[in-house]
Amino acid sequence: MDHVSIFDTTLRDGEQTPGVALTADEKIEIARQLAALKVDAIEAGFAASSKGDFNAVRRIAKEVRGVQIAALARAERGDIDAVVDALKEAESPRVHIFLATSDLHLQKKLRMTREQALAAIDDSVRYAKRFISDVEFSAEDGSRTDPSFLTEVVRTALAAGATVINVPDTVGYAQPAEYAALFSKLLAEIDGLERIVLSCHCHDDLGLSVANSLAAIQAGVRQVEGCINGIGERAGNTALEEVIMALRVRNDFYGVDTRIETSQLATTSKLVSRMTGIAVPPNKAVIGSNAFAHESGVHQDGVIKDRRTYEIMEGSTVGQAGTRLVLGKLSGRRAVGERLKQLGFSLPDEQLAEFFVRFKELADRKREVTDDDLIALIAENTRGIEQRHFKLSFLQISTGTRLLSTATVGIEIEGKGDVEEAATGDGPVDAVFNAIDRACGNQAKLISYRIESVGTGKDAQGAVTTELSDGEHRVTGHGISTDIVQASAAAYIDALNRLWAIQPQNAEKEGAVVL
């Protein structure tokens, strides 16, 4: 095979993460996104394990197209019947049969002899082949199975007609060179093995699941099993996004690639995280929020000169926003200047030097200096015009369950005096914003509105954040009050003042920095 297949088991092994239980609807949404990511196969569940799992597998098989759908079965006819039934409507079905083959599992867990295990493998694979041609066999705890018995196991599954043979490192015990050698041995000893797909399936107990999967690929494995965000039992499964990007970025080294649409990785990761409730650490490779963020001055300087100095892939390749320079006390003047430029402020050297002094003072007090902070600092330089161009002089609302919300506002506009306007809206906040728009002649669009409680109790303050865009600039406004309508009006007017202040004609008029 000229490519590495991605077998996603987020919905089966990933769902075995402690505390995670997905509904059928959630599974379908994730499965659709996995299809958009273009994984080769989705393991939808363990059909015989519960009615809920069976139904979810059946719905995914029916509703998700363009991708192979697999379901797990023990090496027992009853389990296989459940899979065959659940996958009836799948476009391309696969039965995934597993049986533990290490002596430890056979003796202590299954109470089976090796001979009984071989017979069960032979019977279950042959039985499944009667209904579905694509049959994967997994030798659970394969990496701790006696290698000579593992050869017999694989020979048996192959002779019975398995199309994919998987040798899992079920407890994350294997080391990369050792795991690769296991596959090399099987390939060297078993005739015809190279004609079917060999698969790896690793757990992360020693933090080696990705390294082990990549080592297996080097030994000739052409299917990698794993989960998005590396979720799963105990320390989790192989993080698929990491294997996928290792193969893409280091194609020069591995010489094989997947068919994954990598720009869908970030969306898929976020969806899985939201649905499972398992947060992605910021420093997580590929999909972490810091994966393309640079904090130190030296790094920021390098990235500004040439992104490749500290980035081995582009954020957009994996669907992330891209290079992010985190401004803080370690940032250099150049990085601050660049960020200001991106925000639309081009400061001559002298002004930048002055600005940088104030930036450092702020950075000493705050861990991260955000775009808003920069704009506020710039606005300070414009003699505080953001405080005074539009000023709320009064606000009155009427609202209720049977009333259309109406707001009247008085806005004092610099150089123009008081302007009074009224408007209706879908609730009091909308009505206030509409009235303010009229009074200020605002054309910019509200792109986000957020309200958070500061403290608890019914007298807690509401902190409102509004984001406005005029198509060219985005600004954020803040307002806080025990009255949430007033906090909303303040945040809206704050954003309008910031937007006004960064218009070139206003900045020049006010003797501000040249934009």
Ligand code: KIV
């Ligand atoms: O980890 C494992 O061995 C498994 C098998 C069922 C494939 O998940």
Ligand code: ZN
């Ligand atoms: Zn597993």
